Amino acid sequence: xxxxxxxxxxxxxxxxxxxxxxxxxxxxxxxxxxxxxxxxxxxxxxxxxxxxxxxxxxxxxxxxxxxxxxxxxxxxxxxxxxxxxxxxxxxxxxxxxxxxxxxxxxxxxxxxxxxxxxxxxxxxxxxxxxxxxxxxxxxxxxxxxxxxxxxxxxxxxxxxxxxxxxxxxxxxxxxxxxxxxxxxxxxxxxxxxxxxxxxxxxxxxxxxxxxxxxxxxxxxxxxxxxxxxxxxxxxxxxxxxxxxxxxxxxxxxxxxxxxxxxxxxxxxxxxxxxxxxxxxxxxxxxxxxxxxxxxxxxxxxxxxxxxxxxxxxxxxxxxxxxxxxxxxxxxxxxxxxxxxxxxxxxxxxxxxxxxxxxxxxxxxxxxxxxxxxxxxxxxxxxxxxxxxxxxxxxxxxxxxxxxxxxxxxxxxxxxxxxxxxxxxxxxxxxxxxxxxxxxxxxxxxxxxxxxxxxxxxxxxxxxxxxxxxxxxxxxxxxxxxxxxxxxxxxxxxxxxxxxxxxxxxxxxxxxxxxxxxxxxxxxxxxxxxxxxxxxxxxxxxxxxxxxxxxxxxxxxxxxxxxxxxxxxxxxxxxxxxxxxxxxxxxxxxxxxxxxxxxxxxxxxxxxxxxxxxxxxxxxxxxxxxxxxxxxxxxxxxxxxxxxxxxxxxxxxxxxxxxxxxxxxxxxxxxxxxxxxxxxxxxxxxxxxxxxxxxxxxxxxxxxxxxxxxxxxxxxxxxxxxxxxxxxxxxxxxxxxxxxxxxxxxxxxxxxxxx
Amino acid sequence: xxxxxxxxxxxxxxxxxxxxxxxxxxxxxxxxxxxxxxxxxxxxxxxxxxxxxxxxxxxxxxxxxxxxxxxxxxxxxxxxxxxxxxxxxxxxxxxxxxxxxxxxxxxxxxxxxxxxxxxxxxxxxxxxxxxxxxxxxxxxxxxxxxxxxxxxxxxxxxxxxxxxx
Ligand code: SF4
Numbered sequence: 039x040x041x042x043x044x045x046x047x048x049x050x051x052x053x054x055x056x057x058x059x060x061x062x063x064x065x066x067x068x069x070x071x072x073x074x075x076x077x078x079x080x081x082x083x084x085x086x087x088x089x090x091x092x093x094x095x096x097x098x099x100x101x102x103x104x105x106x107x108x109x110x111x112x113x114x115x116x117x118x119x120x121x122x123x124x125x126x127x128x129x130x131x132x133x134x135x136x137x138x139x140x141x142x143x144x145x146x147x148x149x150x151x152x153x154x155x156x157x158x159x160x161x162x163x164x165x166x167x168x169x170x171x172x173x174x175x176x177x178x179x180x181x182x183x184x185x186x187x188x189x190x191x192x193x194x195x196x197x198x199x200x201x202x203x204x205x206x207x208x209x210x211x212x213x214x215x216x217x218x219x220x221x222x223x224x225x226x227x228x229x230x231x232x233x234x235x236x237x238x239x240x241x242x243x244x245x246x247x248x249x250x251x252x253x254x255x256x257x258x259x260x261x262x263x264x265x266x267x268x269x270x271x272x273x274x275x276x277x278x279x280x281x282x283x284x285x286x287x288x289x290x291x292x293x294x295x296x297x298x299x300x301x302x303x304x305x306x307x308x309x310x311x312x313x314x315x316x317x318x319x320x321x322x323x324x325x326x327x328x329x330x331x332x333x334x335x336x337x338x339x340x341x342x343x344x345x346x347x348x349x350x351x352x353x354x355x356x357x358x359x360x361x362x363x364x365x366x367x368x369x370x371x372x373x374x375x376x377x378x379x380x381x382x383x384x385x386x387x388x389x390x391x392x393x394x395x396x397x398x399x400x401x402x403x404x405x406x407x408x409x410x411x412x413x414x415x416x417x418x419x420x421x422x423x424x425x426x427x428x429x430x431x432x433x434x435x436x437x438x439x440x441x442x443x444x445x446x447x448x449x450x451x452x453x454x455x456x457x458x459x460x461x462x463x464x465x466x467x468x469x470x471x472x473x474x475x476x477x478x479x480x481x482x483x484x485x486x487x488x489x490x491x492x493x494x495x496x497x498x499x500x501x502x503x504x505x506x507x508x509x510x511x512x513x514x515x516x517x518x519x520x521x522x523x524x525x526x527x528x529x530x531x532x533x534x535x536x537x538x539x540x541x542x543x544x545x546x547x548x549x550x551x552x553x554x555x556x557x558x559x560x561x562x563x564x565x566x567x568x569x570x571x572x573x574x575x576x577x578x579x580x581x582x583x584x585x586x587x588x589x590x591x592x593x594x595x596x597x598x599x600x601x602x603x604x605x606x607x608x609x610x611x612x613x614x615x616x617x618x619x620x621x622x623x624x625x626x627x628x629x630x631x632x633x634x635x636x637x638x639x640x641x642x643x644x645x646x647x648x649x650x651x652x653x654x655x656x657x658x659x660x661x662x663x664x665x666x667x668x669x670x671x672x673x674x675x676x677x678x679x680x681x682x683x684x685x686x687x688x689x690x691x692x693x694x695x696x697x698x699x700x701x702x703x704x705x706x707x708x709x710x711x712x713x714x715x716x717x718x719x720x721x722x723x724x725x726x727x728x729x730x731x732x733x734x735x736x737x738x739x740x741x742x743x744x745x746x747x748x749x750x751x752x753x754x755x756x757x758x759x760x761x762x763x764x765x766x767x768x769x770x771x772x773x774x775x776x777x778x779x780x781x782x783x784x785x786x787x788x789x790x791x792x
Numbered sequence: 793x794x795x796x797x798x799x800x801x802x803x804x805x806x807x808x809x810x811x812x813x814x815x816x817x818x819x820x821x822x823x824x825x826x827x828x829x830x831x832x833x834x835x836x837x838x839x840x841x842x843x844x845x846x847x848x849x850x851x852x853x854x855x856x857x858x859x860x861x862x863x864x865x866x867x868x869x870x871x872x873x874x875x876x877x878x879x880x881x882x883x884x885x886x887x888x889x890x891x892x893x894x895x896x897x898x899x900x901x902x903x904x905x906x907x908x909x910x911x912x913x914x915x916x917x918x919x920x921x922x923x924x925x926x927x928x929x930x931x932x933x934x935x936x937x938x939x940x941x942x943x944x945x946x947x948x949x950x951x952x953x954x955x956x957x
Contacts, residue, residue, distance in 0.1 A: 068933075118920055172943065173934070174932050174934035174935060174942060175932075175934035178934065191933070191934070193934055196936075197936060198935060198936025198937070199936075201935060201936065218935040218936045218937045218938075218939050219935075219939050221935040221936070221939075222932055222934075222935045222939040222941070222942060223941075225935070226941075226942060226943060229943070230943070233943075234855065247917070249918065250917045250918045250920075252917045252922075258930065258931050258932060258933075258942065259930055259931070259932045259934075259942035259943045259944065260888060260930040260942060260943040260944025260945075261942070261943040263884065263888055263924055263943075263944065264888060264943050264944070267878070267884050267885055267888065268885075284914075285910065285913060285914040285917050285918065286910055286911065286914055288910055289906060289907050289910045292906060292910070293906055293907075302927075303870075303871040303927070304871055304873060304906070304925065304927045305927070306926065306927055306928055306929065306930050306931055306944070307924050307925070307926055307927070307930070307944065308924065308925040308927075309922075309923075309924045310913060310917055310922065310923060310924070310925070311878065311922040312917050312920050312921060312922050313922070315878040315884070315922040316878050316879050316880045316922065317878045317879070317880070317882060317883075317884045317885055317922075318880060318882050318885070320851045320854055320885060321851050322851055322852075322854075322855060324851055325850060325851050325852025325855070326850055326851075326852060327850055327851055328848050328849070328850055328851075329848075329849050329850060329851055329853070329854055329882050329885065329886075330848065330880065330881060330882055337834070337879070337880050337881055338879065338880050339877060339878070339879050339880065339920070339921050339922075340880070340920075341920065342880065
């Protein structure tokens, strides 16, 4: 780790701190509102999941057949009397657009991220044409000379007062508009004039229909309608991935797009234009002339002969992404912004930190890697912690964390290849990564070895680890922030404890079930108590328990982007569990992130049958308890509901990945059946996210992401409950009292276990 | 629940006013629903604009009118949308420029949901047609909080014409 890296870390921390201070509040308010809107909208549509599945299948099919669809579209557009141009890259697109715009003075634009991507405004300005953004947010950004901070809310990071100041400044106003209504009226007035005078209207397109040449353009403000209908030349710019085969295919996308983005059933305007359109072109220079004169009989829907239409579809790396097995999914994105809104980190920093040249939020990792390259993606790739809260939010079921993991892996490898000194640090387990991989990543990615060592040498390791000089070195070399408490290693592991007590207290021939309690790295070496509680709980419900030593799941290396190493771990763990699963034993997992690994990511690593078998036999511990209770095990066997020494009131924060797998309901149900009063947080992620919150450059961000939990739970004296180790550590850091694993609240004491 | 009841409920959630009327009283209902200077485009067969609405607007009227009256080809009950065609008579512009839009819709032209609407639009769009599915007034949240009335109308009024009286 060089001095430069350390400097980078401090600089990055400072930049994040600044953006959080200046833009964080507005971004948090807006994203959380959209996120809540999305959830409510989804709940109101019973067939929501079917719509997602259909949208996904349609996109897979459309991208698969993209070359044929482009040809079909070419014919449709020509038959309508328009022009289709497929641009290889930004320069090619801009050349065509400048030519199509010709000697126009102004181009009025409705919002289009694709035109941001190709920076068409610069190209137009260089050609002497003035581009005017008409989406109110985009106009604010244009006036302020900033970059959009969100896919659908480009000026989301700006407070009303800042906008008022900006208008007063730019237009030199003595009595500037102040309220949101006044600001809107001012903008409408100014921009209305620009639209009436303009020569060319430029729009994006949310979808393009191959069979008919129809564009679907969705807005709330009505500016796309206005710029397209008022000017005689319409230039539409979109990525080639926007094509769908038929008009009917639009249905699931239109049903999902606004609901995912803002929670609206439909945005105010869904324009379905098959240009050139029939609407007469108004001539505001001839106010006394009839609007419809000069256009034949003034009725019907045949195209107006004054109108010209150009559709510019941009490749700019997309066709290569189509050939890339890992990045291809990115092309299914409909740019609704839900992945940004549902993201804890994004809610704190917005797209000016969590974004690249053009695109923002989780999916930006895929877009920027494919379009701009790994250098740009590397600038914000760390911000995706793999919490997975965006996965159920995405209307086209993109595995956004996986894309970011793959991009991270590629960034790691590229850096490693470029590194001129390469060594494998002593003591770390051999992994499958290139020799020059970043030491910090390797260190965190091999937490299993570290924990094993810490346990073997505890308590010395704990004392040593917390000694000042060691903390300083950890911060300097590995990047672990010294404000964080380090996990304390147990001198007796869960496996050792279980052996010492003589194995299961429920003989196999008296047992209802036979189960492995998986000694994941944390449960085995750090938080052994929750493992013991799991064993006692299962035994109380008649389960013959086994706790064999087992390999780690591969979660830490995966989170560092060490995909090959994670895959090796998956094979190892599967090999070690296969016989148990074959023998009909259940696998009970205490740490949610490890269960999520087995149920989700292992699908990418294991043979399909192996994956199905292991995933099908694995349970989160409270999910398992719930199943046992449902099958007749008596709740009374667990901690008696009238134990007056326990606080009956709980504050429960579900683990992000467990929430994605819909597991929190089981925990809630079991705790309530056991007589607890539970308040559940709806904060997407605690902010710790495994090792993320330990990193010096992200410590403050991580604390900020957890802030809603302080608002939720800070004022209560409820017992804090969390299933994830890192959530527990974060709650402790935020609220200064320890959190307990739910299984500890239902487990009978060791003395009472049979 | 009937399609019409669903539509009325959806409109009320969108804060869209509605007048239920018959073909004979339609012109009066429209006159009541307009404010200020009103412009319009020819309506569906059998329905007429009131004399107070200018039926051949000029370019200048488009800029200055307070109300625009247009036919709506159909309505979507589930979400309260109306479909406005981009026709040569200027429906798109007349429904867009004035601050108030009055949409005239026959109850026979209500469809239950978005899926049915798309099915109905398929042949039109394949034949080169264009239009907009308009759901409530135009709006923006870009200026710090939600404001109704951005580039499009801030008020929408639906005249629902019941046949067979
Ligand atoms: S990845 Fe999914 S959630 Fe994110 S913007 Fe794209 S479509 Fe929306």
